[in-house]
Amino acid sequence: MTNFKIFLKNHKAECIIFLLALVLRIVLFSINFTHNNFDIVPTIRGDDGYYEISKSLVDGNGFGSINTQGVFAPNPLRPPVWPFLIAGILLLFKSYWAVAFFEIIMGSFIPIIGMKIVRFIFGDRRVITATGVLMAIEPYAIFLSFIFYTETSFTFFFLISIIFLLKYFKDATMRNIVWFSVFFGLATLIKPTIQYLPVVVVALLIFHSRRNLSKKVFVHTGIFIILFCLIISSWLYRNKSEFGVWGMSAQPAFNLYVYLVPTVLAIENKTDFKTEWLAFVRKDGFDESTINLSNSKEITRLALAVLKKHPKELLISLFTTVVTFFTHDGLLNIFGYAGVPLVNTFQKPALGMIIADPAGFISFIRSSFGSPIILIVFARIAWFIIAILAFIGVFRSLCRRGWLKTEILFSIAVVGYFAATTAINGFGVNARFKIPVEVFIFAFAVYGLLGLSSSILSKLKKNEAFNNNSML
Numbered sequence: 001m002t003n004f005k006i007f008l009k010n011h012k013a014e015c016i017i018f019l020l021a022l023v024l025r026i027v028l029f030s031i032n033f034t035h036n037n038f039d040i041v042p043t044i045r046g047d048d049g050y051y052e053i054s055k056s057l058v059d060g061n062g063f064g065s066i067n068t069q070g071v072f073a074p075n076p077l078r079p080p081v082w083p084f085l086i087a088g089i090l091l092l093f094k095s096y097w098a099v100a101f102f103e104i105i106m107g108s109f110i111p112i113i114g115m116k117i118v119r120f121i122f123g124d125r126r127v128i129t130a131t132g133v134l135m136a137i138e139p140y141a142i143f144l145s146f147i148f149y150t151e152t153s154f155t156f157f158f159l160i161s162i163i164f165l166l167k168y169f170k171d172a173t174m175r176n177i178v179w180f181s182v183f184f185g186l187a188t189l190i191k192p193t194i195q196y197l198p199v200v201v202v203a204l205l206i207f208h209s210r211r212n213l214s215k216k217v218f219v220h221t222g223i224f225i226i227l228f229c230l231i232i233s234s235w236l237y238r239n240k241s242e243f244g245v246w247g248m249s250a251q252p253a254f255n256l257y258v259y260l261v262p263t264v265l266a267i268e269n270k271t272d273f274k275t276e277w278l279a280f281v282r283k284d285g286f287d288e289s290t291i292n293l294s295n296s297k298e299i300t301r302l303a304l305a306v307l308k309k310h311p312k313e314l315l316i317s318l319f320t321t322v323v324t325f326f327t328h329d330g331l332l333n334i335f336g337y338a339g340v341p342l343v344n345t346f347q348k349p350a351l352g353m354i355i356a357d358p359a360g361f362i363s364f365i366r367s368s369f370g371s372p373i374i375l376i377v378f379a380r381i382a383w384f385i386i387a388i389l390a391f392i393g394v395f396r397s398l399c400r401r402g403w404l405k406t407e408i409l410f411s412i413a414v415v416g417y418f419a420a421t422t423a424i425n426g427f428g429v430n431a432r433f434k435i436p437v438e439v440f441i442f443a444f445a446v447y448g449l450l451g452l453s454s455s456i457l458s459k460l461k462k463n464e465a466f467n468n469n470s471m472l
Contacts, residue, residue, distance in 0.1 A: 013129050014112050021108040021136035025145045028338075029104065032146075035339035040096050043146070044103075050148040053078055054086035063238075074242045076250040076292030080235055081189040082153045100146050106156045107145025111135035113159045114439035120166035121407045121440075122447060130446040135438060139379070140330030140431040143337070150191045151435045157187040158194065158436055162414075165201070168220075169208055169406050177220045178227065185231030191436075192248040193421050198228055200413050208406040243293035253296035255424045256303040257281065258288050260317065263426025264306070267313040273427045280306075321423045326387040326441070329379035330431030331372075340372055386445045393448030411440045 008015060029043065036042040045051045053075055056064050063083065064074045089099045115132040122128070135141065144151045161183035168176035184201075188194050202221055209217040232248065240246050262276040269276065281288055291299050307314050394412055402408035415437045422433045434441065 013132070014115060017111050017115070017129075017132040017136050018108055020133070021111050021142075022104070024137060024142050025104045025107055028142050028334075029100070029146045031338050035337075040100065044096060044100050044148055046148040048149055049075065049078060050083055050086065050150070053083040054090060054148075057083060057087035058090050076239075076243060077254060079189045079192055079249060080238075081157075081186055082150050085153065086148065103152055104145050107141065107152045108136075110141070110152070110155055110159065113156070113163065114442075116163055117159060117166065117439055118443045120163075120170070121411055121443060124447070124450075126450060127443055127446045131439060131442045134442040134446075138438060139334055141435055141438065143330065143334045144432065144435060147337075149432065151432055154187055154191040155436045157183050157190060159439065161187055165410070166407055168205075169410075172209070172216070172220065174220070174223070177224055181224045181227035182231065185228045188228070188232055188248075189235055192251065193418070195232075195248050196421075197414070197417055198225065200410075200417060204406055204410050204413070207409070239293050245293040245296070247293045247296070250292045250296045250299075252424065253299040253303070254288065254291045255428070256307075257291065257299045259428040260424055260426040261303050261306050263317050263428070264310050264313045266427065267316050268310050317426055318423045321426060321429050322419050324429045325419045325422045325434055326390075327380060327383040328429065328431045328434075329376060329383055331376045331379050333430065335372055335376075386441065389445035389448040389452070390441050391444075391448070392452060393444030393446070396448055396451040397444070411444070415440050 033040070033043045041051070053063060056062060062074070063080060085102075086099050089102055090096065092098070111132045114135045115128050118128045118131045141151075161180050164176050164180035164183065168180060184194070184198075201224070205221050205224070206213070206217065235248065236246050239248070243250075258277070258281055262273055262280055265271075265276040265280060266273050397405075397408050418434065418437045422429055425433070
């Protein structure tokens with residue numbers, strides 16, 4: 001009991017933030033559960049197929065899902081760790097309630113893991129605590145803490161791996177590099193988006209030891225590469241066996257063809273995404289569910305052939321996507337799952353509406369008062385402010401010789417990597433994509449806000465002193 005009291009005293013902020021995160025997640029889960037007539041399955045079931053894959057595993061039908069002909073087929077898009085975790089918990093406890101509880105607990109711990117990361121990067125208690133609070137109360141992170149998407153499980157494993165990498169930057173031990181490699185590999189098998197991030201990691205490992213490039217550095221770097229490759233090798237072999245091609249997922253080809261091309265065509269033809277999606281993706285009765293690793297090269301070739309014809313529209317799409325990555329709030333989806341009626345919605349990205357038709361955007365805002373849509377408007381504005389503050393925080397960090405600090409460079413590189421890889425999704429980008437790196441966005445935003453407020457206060461004091469001297 002004494003040790004427990006000491007623990008609470010030393011980690012008071014972390015305990016409060018964990019409880020805050022847990023309560024908010026239980027509240028939103030309860031709202032959605034009530035809306036779904038107290039049925040657990042529609043409350044936790046997402047549209048990415050993880051429920052179906054896990055059910056297929058539990059029923060003994062393998063890693064696949066039912067297609068339109070009622071036949072079980074291997075899934076070409078989803079990696080294995082999260083479906084197997086769901087299936088394992090389900091087999092052990094015989095209830096999806098156990099899976100939901102497990103995911104909510106993971107989601108509630110993520111702000112605490114984030115605080116640990118920020119402690120390595122900045123060390124400022126104000127930045128650490130504020131980042132933890134923001135991660136605990138961020139609406140879409142709360143929502144994803146019980147829906148069967150990958151963001152919560154991936155973020156959990158990914159951020160743990162980052163803790164060990166940041167520990168390695170402080171203390172280059174074999175233990176730290178091994179645990180980083182293990183958790184990073186498992187995170188990749190949840191969300192393959194980071195499969196190319198090891199290139200950045202290797203570069204930073206060498207950069208960090210640039211003043212003392214010893215045999216130990218190259219041995220540890222080699223251990224990371226070997227362990228990472230070993231962890232993902234079984235899945236690569238599975239895909240080779242099922243589809244005849246070595247690869248992690250057909251998702252890149254899928255996103256290029258199904259999301260990016262219709263987005264670019266919508267910009268070119270001044271239509272909307274759905275119109276171009278039906279005209280391009282579904283032409284000649286094509287079914288996008290048939291995209292897999294065996295035909296991904298051909299699908300990619302077809303998509304790139306279209307994109308090359310529209311370079312200007314592609315650049316517009318990439319710019320819009322990056323802005324959306326940093327500013328999308330996700331509230332529309334949250335309201336939809338909770339059964340909150342929305343009379344009016346955004347027909348185009350908010351940024352596009354502001355640029356193309358500012359008068360129409362203002363009219364839209366006026367018509368939205370009294371509707372939940374106004375909350376979405378305020379949330380978008382809040383995210384714009386957070387994004388601007390984050391860039392100020394990055395600039396402030398670099399001005400303070402942060403370019404020499406590996407932790408700062410890694411944080412910037414990771415956010416940039418996720419923003420860049422998100423661009424392939426076109427108008428399909430939403431708040432999900434920045435969840436894994438919100439810890440860095442929030443931390444830099446708080447750091448930027450502290451610097452901005454300090455600068456303003458300093459100028460005010462100087463002006464006050466100048467005025468006092470003038471009066472004398």
